[in-house]
Amino acid sequence: MPEISVRGLEMPESPIRKLAPLALAAKERGIKVYHLNIGQPDLPTPQCGLDALKHIDRKVLEYSPSQGYLSYRKKLVDFYAKYDIHVSADDIIITTGGSEAVLFAFMSCLNPGDEIIVPEPAYANYMTFAVSAGAKIRTIATSIEEGFALPKVEKFNELINQRTRGILICNPNNPTGYLYTRREMNQIRDLVKEHDLYLFSDEVYREYIYTGSPYISAMHLKGIEDNVILIDSVSKRYSECGIRIGALITKNEEVKKAVMKFCQARLSPPLIGQIVAEASLDAPEEYYRDVYDEYVERRKCLIDGLNRIPGVYSPIPMGAFYTVAQLPVDDADKFCKWCLEEFNYEGETVMMAPAAGFYTTPGAGVDQVRIAYVLKKDDLERALFILRKALEAYPGRK
Template sequence: MSKVSMRGQEMPESPISKLVPLAAAAKERGTKVYHLNIGQPDLPTPQVGLDALKNIDRTLLEYSTPEGYLSYRKKLAGYYKKYDINVEPDDIVITCGGSEAVQIAFMACLDPGDEIILTEPLYANYLGFAIPAGIKVRTITTKIEDGFALPAVEKFEELINEKTKAILICNPNNPTGSLYTPEEMDQIRDMVKKHDLLLFSDEVYREFVYTENPYISAGSLEGIEQNVVILDSVSKRYSECGVRIGALVTRNKEIRDTAIKFCQARVSPPLVGQIVAEASVDTPDEYFREVYDEYVERRNCLISGLNDIPGVFSPTPMGAFYTVAKLPVDDADKFCSWCLSSFSYEGQTVMMAPASGFYITPGAGRNQVRIAYVLKKEDMERAIIVLRKALEAYPGRVEE
């Protein structure tokens, strides 16, 4: 008899897991693969973080406290104030990456059968936490033609019922790169207040914003302080994906106390990661200016390059470092596989994430891909040429 649970069977595979062996085989054949599929920034970790790692001088690598070191939480509270997120150290629970913050927020606040509303395309891994928790994910499809903007309140209200407990936003958004305007954030605030919902706000790309307007955190919205749970991580902010340090931030004491019970069960977040993350709070502004300049350049290069390819359309992302682009293909899953298994141009090909994995609605996003602009500009330019050639050669090309 199968020893795997029903929920284990229902767990989605990563949208790119099927492509990984194809990419490995392509490299095996000597083909260079441009990785447009990954969310791993290539920019260096801040020197203050690397120095803190170098300077660890301990003879015992011990547990920290379940909720994370107070010294780190104090510094984080100062950091959040810069974004008008007025929290105390005790409002912050340190987690093992942003992933654990999502997981604990779901478990602490939602029961099996409860519903949560998200926009799609969505960060696929949310499903990887909702499914084992028995939470029902309801989605509103955002449209590439509108730059994946926030849908009208009415669209949300169509889905709200007595089982609806929460709205989850990812802002700036992975995978679309969209960024909510102050007006859109007010719209969310009013809806959350009217229906007394929880607002889970995934803000791990908070630093990656390419507008002149200040970033509006859900933590700065007035009147819904007891409803907001911020999900955060140092992974992208400081190019520290590997230290596995995130945070769950809420002024709702009941949620915080419950989250800490989940933290006690796993004893402590990583020690070394906390040391690196704490030091990284002092990253000089210059680091972020350089990162900003780099990503704006990459983004501009990518988006203009994509839109220059006949039949391709990408909105201009205002945050994060992804875009979702529409391609003139029958099926982006097939196209992405084909790029790796049956195509190369001057010994090169591209790996992209088919967008179907970021949608729940069957068939949605079938001709879309997610592209991360985490490559150097020269590589990005080269990758765009390779993509253009691939689209010219692809047998499943479809004209609009």
């Protein structure tokens, strides 16, 4: 039988989705599963977006332009201006989700064997996109004890070599919820400028910042305008994960030309998704405010609840809607599987994402999980209760 490619063998499993068959099997046994594993918001999509979907009157569902509809990109210019991000419609390329934006950025900017530096824990799919591009991720460790703050610049300099081509950040961060400070962003800017690196900045959670501090985008950093590639998506902003609409934004003309070749090869981003996303930009301010307030309440519910469970610790996330929690278990991967395969309390259990899958350093995060607070408060409270019961019953408890 022919062999699988090296790329296929090296491609890591998703820590978010790899346990899905176990969750499905639990449900088939009649077990209710509280999904804390995936960033799928349960909050409503803006009504204006849903109305646009319902009232599509096209006779033909045609290809859209490879870079996305101009009308949508023009409306995005005004949207970003609200965050002091000043770009033109030509600086915006619409992609099939933020995932394609990351992939096309890597394919356009990195050669096989090139390296990018990423603070870990990091969104697991960055590794899969790097493998696809033949590039290597070099991780710089952050710690739960320090709230996942960025290490000092010396740690970056230890990793930079002749193969280093970029730094990738997610701000606010998935999976930790960490928000980079102005000092940290300036530190990254100086590194990018000194070594002439790309700065890939995933900013899909910018609407969810809980510190009251001003949001600092990579696009705000002076002197590296041509180095920055911003990644965005409507998935989390509007609870529109399924329409698969993202964006790659850069002022670098050569990068835009290269990205467009990949865009042309895949023909076009989703037509219907763009219709919904463009209409959703008309969502009223109260929509954003209500969603934000709901996440503030959920964050408090989850973090307070986690830290009341004996042996559990979670720092307070400052953005997004995730946290990484440390559990009193020997192996969080085994614990998460056990919760789905062997445990239930009154016919209910919890599903979480083992955090080791968000690290590349062997042994890192072995007793940690990522939890998404995308469930309503009543469900979060019940899930926390079930988690407490699971930890009390788990044979591998530390």
